[in-house]
Amino acid sequence: MMHLKTEPFVLNMGPVHPSTHGVYRMRATLDGEVVIDIEPVFGYLHRGVEKLAEERTYAGFVPLTDRLDYLSSMSNNLAYVLSVEKLAGIKVPPRADYIRVIMAELQRLANHAIVVGAFVNDCGAFFTPFLYLFREREKILDMFDMVSGQRLTYNYMRIGGVSQDLPADFLPALDKFVRQFKPFLEEFEFLLKDNEILQARTRGVGILDKAMAINCGISGPVARASGIKRDLRKDDPYCGYEKFDFDIPVGEQGDCYDRYRVRVQEMKQSIRIIEQAMAAIPDGPCRAEVPHLVRPPRGDAYGHIEAPKGELGFYLVSDGGIAPYRNHIRPTSLINLTALRQMVRGWKVADLIVIFGSIDITLGEVDR
């Protein structure tokens, strides 16, 4: 066959494109259908959250954390209040820790439900698995609605605990949810695990090796899929995670399929944690006595958690006043995108969509 001479050309994907899951743009340089290079373009959702934080009290910033990674607002709340508590040296009552663990793990389930659903959607399983997962996520949102009155931006965590105790009908609802979610997950896995199309689209695609993942600062399920057994719930426990018995699923190859599998396995582990937390939750207050205006001593602190997407942290500097002097957010989504360039080179445009979908980002957190 005659070899055709081709010329590279630039394709702008986004900022408004269904595959980018938000306002994100990839300037892809293509040779025919093969991706030579991509350049990410950010900033469409930049709201200057870190600047806004400097003009708000410590407690007044909690609602803004909801709007960072809006698919896991509970986790953002948690990461922020933990950092403030670290900076100000506030102890949290045990019941609040258990409530926080339950909320964080429910949030992980809700987040992974969207990601896995959107991911298989990108792979061509058009909307059927997505809607099954959305149905389950809906039940989690109903429970969040019970405790916080909100379905997306919860503003539930407070410095020193949580805003209010669990309502009487929460734990029975949670118990019912857990019991029906386990068989659902088995069924869901059975439907997709050995699906030939999913295998063909994801196995061996977009491999991220271990060394590159560490070098790029990747965290969360993406790092674990590349074989890095690192999970802050085990490595740097907070909220009493050391008391729970759970495993850290890791992948072998670091391809898109491993990232998908790790997330599904993590959902099973989250259910395990929720079951243990439900059984052991103590009585008592759910919020420590904290002054209305927290004034942490001069200094700085960095608190971080294992959010559904990876390591989410807040670096706070205090000058002794009622507002942080500096509030830096360590954005998981932005840093996880570093590796995208390395992962997509040499793959086709259709694979670019799949690889991008397997990273799991939220633009609210990327641009802040």
Next chain:
Amino acid sequence: MTVAIAANDLGAALEEKLPGSVLKAEGDTLCITPESLLDVMTYLKDTPGQEYDYFNYVTAVDFYDHFELVYRLTSTVHNTTVGVKAQLPGRENLSIASVTPLWLGADFQEREIYDLFGISFEGHYNLRRIFLWEGYDGHPLRKDFNR
């Protein structure tokens, strides 16, 4: 549990290897001279026994008369963590070495600091504004930014 390293011991070891680089060591944080940044980071990353291979974050803080750059590194081998701080005096023509040759993970974060604080990173392969557009006047996270 991630162990916050005692910066005193590390500071003494660094002082032996790179004299004059460490200004202060307190808690888990080393304060170093900005000129020695790349040498210190290379030492922390590549020396057996240290192996700080994971780059958590870098950010800047504006203290009016100087800017402070704050780095945090974690060793996935030893599960230890250390903070590194470097101060840049003044407000104009600020620059410091880029750590992207050591960690690609610093790429977007250094661009963010360049964009929002106006600090340049020497040796960064693609130092352009990241969130705001080229030609935007000012750097919003500076304390004297006028809206």
